[in-house]
Amino acid sequence: MMEFIVTLIVTAVSMIVTSRIVPGITISTPQAALIGAFVFGLVNAIVKPLLILFTLPATILSLGLFLFVINALCFWLVASFTPDFEVKGFFAALFGSILVSLISGFLSNFFGKTS
Template identity: 90%
Template sequence: MMQFIVTLIVTAISMIVTARIIPGITISTFQAALIGAFIFGLVNAIVKPLLILFTLPATILSLGLFLFVVNALCFWLVAYFTPDFKVNGFFDALFGSILVSLISGFLSNFFDKAS
């Protein structure tokens, strides 16, 4: 349970940092970031595998680069379902999904070494 809470907080912090860096992404409150992080987990667990399965031919033809599009669509979907979390366009979602992944990976690695 503790690992789930740490992951949720790390993802929320990653979303807030991403919103500060990319001007097309806005998150109003930390509560919106927490809700967004929870929805992000649900989307990555349920919707993303289905999208990957349905877009497998495009992913194979693009040598895996189409997975960036799938990640951007998932990030955009999270913003759609989260109040006070806005993504203005596809490229903002694309760069936001990449940045959230990088920041949360770094922070998760930092917290794993700290404990």
């Protein structure tokens, strides 16, 4: 349970930092970041594997680069389900998803979480 809470907080912090860096991404409150982190976990657990499965030919043809598009769509989907969290445009979602992944990975390693 503690690992889940740490992961949730790390993802929320990375979303807040990303909203400060990437223009077009706004998170109004810390609560919106926590809700967004929770929804992000659900989308990554349920929707993302289905998208990867359905777009497998495009992913293979693009040598895996289409996964960036899938990540951006998932990030955009999270924003549409989360109040006070807004992503304006595809490129904001693309850069935001990349930055959230990088920051979350760095913070997870910093706090000693291995998985």
